[in-house]
Amino acid sequence: LVDTVNFALADARTAQGAMTHDDTSTPMPAGTHILERFFTDWRMAMSSGRFVENYGPWAVVTGASDGIGQAFAQDLAARGLDLVLVARRTDRLEALGAGLRGEHGIRYRVIGADLGLPTGSDALVEATRDLDVGLLVAAAGFGSCEPFLASDASADVDMLEVNCAA
Numbered sequence: 001l002v003d004t005v006n007f008a009l010a011d012a013r014t015a016q017g018a019m020t021h022d023d024t025s026t027p028m029p030a031g032t033h034i035l036e037r038f039f040t041d042w043r044m045a046m047s048s049g050r051f052v053e054n055y056g057p058w059a060v061v062t063g064a065s066d067g068i069g070q071a072f073a074q075d076l077a078a079r080g081l082d083l084v085l086v087a088r089r090t091d092r093l094e095a096l097g098a099g100l101r102g103e104h105g106i107r108y109r110v111i112g113a114d115l116g117l118p119t120g121s122d123a124l125v126e127a128t129r130d131l132d133v134g135l136l137v138a139a140a141g142f143g144s145c146e147p148f149l150a151s152d153a154s155a156d157v158d159m160l161e162v163n164c165a166a
Helices: 002-014 032-047 051-055 067-078 090-104 118-127 153-165
Strands: 058-062 082-087 108-112 133-138
Touching: 051 133, 058 067, 067 082, 067 090, 067 133, 082 090, 082 118, 090 108, 108 118
Parallel strands: 058 082, 058 133, 082 108
Antiparallel strands: none
């Protein structure tokens, strides 16, 4: 995951011809400084041998059934954090959690929830009330590839609910 982050940041820089952070002669793409700060902080936290001390014993990872959420879950388990795995597809979460427990000796909790519904977030809060959660990775989300004017307004509202509010 850290290699992917490094590659994405380098790609953002070279898109405008900026090769390094110190290269002030070429402007960096809008938002790149914010991304660079985030990724620098993330790399420092990820390389710290005190990761569990910094973030607490439990992390919540939404969207953990696949994609970047699953990648974060794998990386955090390797760093020793116990995980709350959240997604609609609990069978995938159970398989992921069991594999991470076997590989890294972590504890895990599976929460099947549709975070696009108000009850989904409520279920997540209730199911983690007894845990010392120090990190939330909000990776649940989805998108559409169709032109905006051709999109279904109801589906767009659902997408905003998951991608922004959950």
